[in-house]
Amino acid sequence: MANQFYSKRDLAFHLYEVLNAEQLTQFPYFQDHNRESFDMVLDAAGQIAGSLLKPLLTEMDRQEPQLVDGKIRVHPGLASIIRRFGEDGWINAPFSYEEGGQQLPATILNAATFIFGAANYSASVFPFLTTGAANLLRSFGSPELIDTFTPNMYAGRWQGTMALTEPDAGSSLSDITTTAEPTDQPGTYKIRGQKIYISAGDHDACENVVHLMLAKIKGGPVGAKGISLFAVPQKRPENGRLLVNDVLTAGVYHKMGYKGAPIAHLMVGSNDGCIGYLVGEPHKGLSYMFQMMNEARVGVGMNAVSIGTAAYYASLEYARERPQGRLIAEKDPSKPQVPIICHADVKRMLLFQKAVLEGSLGLLLQCSYYADLVHAAEGDEQENAALLLDLLTPIAKSYPSEMGCLTTSAAVQILGGAGYTTDFPVEQFYREARIHPIHEGTTGIHGLDLLGRKVIMQNGKAVTLLLAEIQKDIIATQASPEGSALSDQLSAALGILDNVTQHLLSVAPSDTEAFLADATLYLELFGIVVIAWQWLRQTIISQQALSDAHEDDRNFYQGKRMAARYFYEYELVKIHALSRRLLSADRVTVTMQNEWF
Incomplete structure (x- = not known):
């Protein structure tokens, strides 16, 4: 198994050189923190990841969860x-401190989750699923609900989940059929239905599981407007005891990867004995749940980068150690073989991983920083951060997820036949990467969200704000020839993105289906441009730091500059083909008939 699974140096670069995360401590909510406390948190994460999570990576994959006696x-x-x-x-x-928390910025906490996910993705999801569920309770629940459930959730004794999906209502939540019927106790309902694909929906590593579950109150509005949110514990607390609550585990799904965390099929109220507790107001459940979903979407992108990063370092270690062949120009077979990292095509595959993953990590930490501003800033700064976060969330979720499937594939390719065996970890990373384009909204859903909602919200204000941010970085690179070359290409890419956007918006009034038919391709194009922006930011810092850097840091910064060049030469150019497709009047996916397949 590879020794390195992430780069502490690269994480520090993103946090302190690019983002200047210490600026967050100027806000009252974060004022008790500083660089030293941030580093202590990250060092603790590294210690736990290395000593507790990583040693179980393979075991948890081989010994997947089983349903035994219910x-x-x-x-x-x-x-x-x-x-x-x-x-x-x-x-x-x-x-908050009042809740026993640490008032830790999301930027630092998400950096820690990156470390945990790189060590062992399956193990890392359990505690932070609980964080998301608890956050819903503390945000919208009554004081009684908060006091009843959150202390044990915070302590790791009770698991939290998000229970949305049903057999005939996956992404179409308006079609859920789980029902809630009021009892004679205020705020208490009988819940009936079933939920599928519930992460950590049942397991024996905690005493109880608390589901934040969507259901429709009988007699409420139809569709999405009738959805309410309930806390549905597997065992309900009553008079100091835990009583069985008629939430039965009907099955556990056996997956291609991410095997250590169970995905449960739940039958709810089959014996008419499931009690749920209304969270917040009736019929507002979907808006409440989107808080958790949006947080989770940035988390999914981070998990994708975590797995991809672990695969990258495994393939890098192998490429440095595995001798094979000689340089192309070397014709003497008596000369010793060279490590495969000396071959240009292997360097291409390593650069591909590095460019995609480190660019994506920059975007995800940028989104985390915006989330902190939403929480702690005020006025225009807070409002603008909220708009930028809304706009970038579908990209931050989808680009790393889709590209993580390709970067882990490149890691397998570098190992060759060895990569296809269970003797090396990259085949596991390849399998685990595939879930991320699916859960927390498929890539297609996020394409529709970006083009159909986020681009046009507040008359395009979010896009205007993003372009202004990018333009600031473009101007900052004009002083150096290398930076200017990249900024010129990025400026041209922004022009292409704007042209495509305006064209699609002109189609929207007359043909909504054609407008959104290729929203996934639009998401891809937008994602490439945004990652190019992240690499421009990293290039600016690297160029400025090179002159005073010692040898190890010079190598680090040179690696950054080359990865940026790679992204612009190999990835950014793909937007030309995407724009040609998006500007085309040929609506082949719309006009194709079902019977013709």
Whole structure:
């Protein structure tokens, strides 16, 4: 197994040289923190990841959860891991001191989750699923609900989940059929239905599972307007005891990857005995749930980068150690073989991984920084950060997820036949990467969200703000020939993106289906441009730092500059083909008939 699974140096570069995350401490909510406390958090994450999570990476893949006598059994090491996250305060780290939290910025917490995910993605999801569920309760629940559920969730004794999906209502949440019927106790309902693909929906590493579940109150509005949010515990607390709550595990799905975390099929209220507790107001459940979903979408992008990064370092280590062949110009077979990293095509595959992953990490931490501004800033700064975060979230979720499938494939390719075996970890990373374009909204859903909602919200204000941010960085690079070359290409790319956007918006009034038919391709084009922007930012910093850097840092900054060049030469150029397709009047996917397949 590869020794390195992430770069502490690269993470520090993003946080402190590009983002200047220490600026967050100027806000009252974060004022007790500083660079030293941030580093302590990240060092603690690295220690836990290396000593507890990474050693179980392969075991959890090989010993996947099983349903035994109605209960999902997970790897026995998970109970102590989840409890450790609770004891060390990770689960409620971003919450206020009054709630026992640390008021930790999302930027730093998400950097820590990146480390955990790179060590062992399956193990890392349990505590932070609970964070998301607890955040919904603390945001919208009554004081009684908060007091009843969150202390045990924060401590890692109770698992939290998000229970949305049903057999005939995946992304189409307006079609859910799970029902809620009021009891004679205020705020208490009988819940009936079923939920599928519920991450950590049942397991034996915690004492209880608390589902934040969507259901429709009988007699409420039809469609999405009738959806309410409920806390539905597997065991309901009553008079100091935990009573069985008629949430039955009907099955556990066996997946191609991400095997250590169970995905459950739940039958709810089959025996007319499931009690749920209304969270917030009736019929506002979907708007509440979107808080958790949007947080989770940035998290999905980060998890994709985590897995891809672990695969990158595994393939890099192998490429440095594996001798094969000689340089193309070397004709003497008596000369020793060279490590495969000396071959240009292997360097291409390594650069591809580095460029995509480090560019994506920059975007995800940028989004995390905007989330902190939304939480802690005021006035225009807060409003603008919210708009930028809304606009970039579908990209931050989808680009790393889709490209992570390709970067992990490149890692397998570098190892050749060895990469296709279970003797090396890259085949596991390849399998685990594939879930991310699917969960928390498929790539197609996020394409529709970006083009159909985010681009046009507030008359395009978010796009205007983003372009202004990019233009500032373009201007900052004009002083150097290398920076100017990249900024010129990025300026041209912005022109292409604007041209495509205006064309599609002109189609929208007369033909909505044609307008949105290729929204996924538009998302891809937008994503490439945004990652190019991130590489311009990283190039500016690297150029400025090179003159005073010592040898190791010179190598680091030179690697950044070459990865930026690679992205512009190999990835940014793809927008020309995408724009040609998006500007075309040929609506082949719209006019294709079902019977012709």
